[in-house]
Amino acid sequence: MNDQGTLTQPVLAILPRPASISYGSGNFSLTHETLIITNQETANIGKWLAGELLPGSTLQMFIDKPSSNQPAISLHLDPNDGQFGQEGYALTVAEEGIELRAATPAGIFYAAQTLKQMLPTGSTENSSWSIPAAAINDAPRFPWRGCMLDPARHFIPKAEILKYIDILALHKMNVLHLHLTDDQGWRIEIKQYPELTKVGSQRKETIIGHARNSNAYDGKPHGGFYTQDELREIVSYAAERFITVVPEIDMPGHAQAAVASYPEVGVLQEPVEVATTWGIHPYLYNPTEEVLQFLRNILDEVLAIFPSIYIHVGGDEARKDQWQASPAVQARIKELGLKDEDELQSWFLSQIGAYLESKGRRMLGWDEILEGGLPAGATVMSWRGIEGGIAAAQAHHDVVMTPQSHVYLDHYQSNDPAEPLAIGGYSPLGKTYAFETVPDVLTSDQKKHILGAQCNIWTEYIPSVEHLEYMTFPRLIALAEVVWTPEAQRDFSDFCQRLALHEPRLTEHNIRFRPVATLTQEASFPLR
Template structure:
């Protein structure tokens, strides 16, 4: 027999139903001094039309409880009262999200459309996340996402109890963060003349300029908005590769005399920054402005896909190698990453980088490895005592195709269905008890070469991101049939109410296809 709590997604650790319901009406009060209380009041006031003030005959009460673990919560619902205990402010927010889910899809609307009584099922829910890092990367460098749409994406992350937004701010195709010391990074580097439509090797160039950037105040606003929803924003400034936008703005950062524009293609770019003292100082200054804006302990320095040809042919790079006693250009890559890591450590921060940083010399103290090319780099790093976030492209790259269906838009990468994402296990088999503790969690990726609008982001992300959310929040044991039932019967209607243009389980709507735009399946 199904429990009324079986509608929750992600699935809670424990839920026990009892008889009866708690009614929400004009006599219901919502109390507590936590930020989650005001958030819930605002959301439910819009959806229900109920005031939910601090006085009434039936009370929903939020409070902190030191016996509950961080990010965890407890719901006790009776016919006359709802008591919410939380381990911290984040846990209180997740409890509020669960209460909204229990009220039904109409509770996700911006105006009242529900007829009849609003009720919560009686019982007890005990819940806490399995992993502390439940992340999603959003690439705003390839295709810029306006600030209002970033807020919307944060709301969708919060609705799924995800807690890390990895914001990919710079790449060859665009620089998206205002840096006051270097204004050309945005005046030049934030836009490109055209873009490749479809996969780079077979796609066609359009002639539509694309660009945009966030001011520092925009980013402070994004950070505050995320923080109020339990989400940490981890910024990424990608070095020393994926830097053509920066070189276009400041040619002295490059290794050649070629005049470069912001790149209009996709893929791995041979242009990388040089390793002069001036370039090191330049990016130290950039990171100084990054840490002014982003309070996160962790800053991403990228470090992925760094072609070495230009350094091999550069007298300046070869002289730097000789000065540092380095024998390969790969070691020079590691040297540059360590310059940034030491600089950030002096400012109380530590780095996360893509798994190539584990192959180019000793990892800086406290560095986190984002294992993206597979799981082995994460396994090796964890066994060596380094913290790891699992994000293998074979499993959790949500820009990759969802089906072999001929109408699947711009089919790139691996075939990863909803069921595949739900089956992903972030802790690799045989890792060992000590190394397991180094796995902070996992992160899904939304790279946007082929996701050029919020509608395309919705299609790629959902409902697979809903499945991923359960993978990183809920206990390891999974029931795919039960998940699919909860998703279909209860969660997709919530996404409908939120206006999410997700991919239907049976395939794309006609307007979600991209006929004639080539992809590159793997």
């Protein structure tokens, strides 16, 4: 047997790379006569696997039936086997059969995804496929392996969200973070406040070119939102693939679309349009009890749709101009015994956090929630570098690392002049792959607060799904390996070899991507 730990040409292009893989002799022949044996808990995974292994076929499935001499794929669930953890698995391929073993259905599902990647790419009309004999033992490095999509700036249709979920699942990612509200659009139906989508989901036009140097607009309305039923469908589809959908309702800033819908919740209480340009806008929620109740009412409907323990409340880029200029807000600061506007934001978010806690949920926010005092029980998403994550972990708060320097996929990925317009920055594939999630400065106890990492795909300059996919892939796959594979097992050259072999699989899924052969690793990129 040849262990894949040696950095030679891999036999199989499995992404992310398993913790341990060794190869045997011979192959398993997958045919239309192959059985799939499951129990009740893994039956749905078995049905999914049958369609993935031989699309359009009708592989026979048996529940709790002992295998006969007929070749079989066995999904063996053992909740009492402690070696696998919550998401680990063992996959054994031999000439006589295939066995997937895990302690949880999630582990069985990830084993099935690995098995799928062991098949050759491309459709086949042959009666069988050959899968090389191998033994794989695998488990993720981190429990949070995420991707954020931003349909607020440019709306992403439901069908495309579902497609994204399939690709996340293929690479064993388990969190989809949806940025549902911002200055440029409100994308979630709230039945108690219908103007949020009637008004807030539509902007009259969009700026052309980069916001730094443009005064031109396209003159075309842009809008869209998800009904609650559509979001429930997304949540259910994701759950079947062991992905948690985390909603984000931004506050107290990035609130212009909400204020346009209900001016009374803003500081000025004056009409304003949904934003048509990018950047940081000054519209904040008014820090009154009435507005807090408005947000609680919204969250009640959000919680009824999303079972996620974590609810993201933003907390980022809240310009305090309107709070500073408002006599009523200044009086509120004094009334509450606070020092300044930063402490007011901390108080504001603490009220929301306490409400979420009363509902059995946990507040998640960008690292600005550290300013003015970190609300009790909050989990921090560190985006302005890793410093916020370090500070939060040292204060015994959980952290998701998502620094813009490495995992913001709206940044340029190449110095090719033909690259489409991006917000700026430079994050080539190798830089994303090199990201280390756990800072050395933390103690062993503090490191336990690092839940994992995620990439973020902001869509100010990404107006189409094709563009979105091009910016996402293959960098998302690089992060998938960062958060799954043991650090000592990662090697960029080896990753690129597997990625080149993996690209036809992306093509099969109708994913537009930047081929690894065209990606360069220059150290800088001129902003446009």
